[in-house]
Amino acid sequence: MTAKEIQLQLEKASTPEKRDFLPHFFKTGKGGYGEGDKFIGVIVPDIRKIAKANKSLPSNELTDLLNNEYHECRMCALFILVEKFKKAxxxxxxxxxxxxxxxxxxxxxxxxxxxxxxxxxxxxxxxxxxxxxxxxxxxxxxxxxxxxxxxxxxxxxxxxxxxxxxxxxxxxxxxxxxxxxxxxxxxxxxxxxxxxxxxxxxxxxxxxxxxxxxxxxxxxxxxxxxxxxxxxx
CATH class of the missing domain: 1.25.10.90 (Leucine-rich Repeat Variant)
Incomplete structure (x- = not known):
């Protein structure tokens, strides 16, 4: 599994409603604390499921995922880190x-x-x-x-x-x-x-x-x- 493939999984789980709502909720406009952040439109439980299914992701791919421009990709990377930490x-x-x-x-x-x-x-x-x-x-x-x-x-x-x-x-x-x-x-x-x-x-x-x-x-x-x-x- 690669960071790109995980992004594709997240994109499949997205909804138009969340994709429209999340940028406003997280203050991504000019001057907001989340200025410039981008969203695919995925709910947290679905991100957790994808993370748990990919918790053996290699470190280099995890780095790419955490550096991704999309918020949900970074969240997925963090959930994977949490899963790795539990067993470490x-x-x-x-x-x-x-x-x-x-x-x-x-x-x-x-x-x-x-x-x-x-x-x-x-x-x-x-x-x-x-x-x-x-x-x-x-x-x-x-x-x-x-x-x-x-x-x-x-x-x-x-x-x-x-x-x-x-x-x-x-x-x-x-x-x-x-x-x-x-x-x-x-x-x-x-x-x-x-x-x-x-x-x-x-x-x-x-x-x-x-x-x-x-x-x-x-x-x-x-x-x-x-x-x-x-x-x-």
Whole structure:
């Protein structure tokens, strides 16, 4: 199987409705965060099926697929990486993570980040004491690197490990982009679902300076009274 053949499989699974809808949804117009991105028009479940059927794709073809101009081809490449990571030994997992980070400029939309970061970088770092790479990514000038760092912490949050999401959330309090406000708010909400005290302590310390979108996302699982209290403040 080659990257070109996988693209043909994706094209067969496309629909005119999705091909018309997705460019608008992902802000591909001039000045949008997805400016210039192209879509074949395939739904995520179908992309996953194609990825699972082609999870033995060689590295050179995987590189071509990730460098493809079409969004769904890049997503398929990332799903294949996730499948490879699940079955890999420690040495191979390190190689997959290195490959993933070396191509982070091609993981260039929020859904591509969200569907891969926690399952590759996050899972790799769960048992690692050294998580400096998260903070290196957080300081990157590339928005997608920054979002990768935040979403990777979901893997830790599921294990009730909240240190990194709290640290990163504090670093991003003054971030200008709405996509980062949403990502941080989402992860704070997930932390709060597992340990409400962690979220409340963060809110008590930072709610007055949190971007409104970040605050609103983080509050979604709190009571109506708690939401009103923090939004009013």
């Amino acid at each position: 030994n420690e040495a191979d997992r390190k190689q997959i993570v290195d490959f993933y980070l070396a191509h982070s400029h091609r993981i260039n939309n929020w859904d591509l980040v969200d569907l891969s970061s926690k399952d590759i970088l996050g899972e790799y770092l769960i048992d690692k004491e050294d998580r400096k790479i998260l903070y290196k990514l957080a300081k990157s000038e590339l928005l997608w690197d920054q979002r990768i760092a935040v979403i990777a912490t979901f893997a830790f949050i599921k294990k009730s490990d909240f240190t990194d999401i709290i640290n990163l959330s504090e670093q991003f309090l003054s971030h200008k982009h709405d996509l980062m406000h949403k990502a941080v708010g989402w992860m704070l909400r997930e932390a709060g679902k597992r340990d409400k005290t962690v979220l409340i302590n963060f809110l008590n310390k930072h709610h007055k300076v949190m971007p409104r979108t970040m605050l609103r996302y983080s509050l979604e699982k709190l009571t109506a009274e708690e939401k009103a209290y923090y939004m009013k403040k």
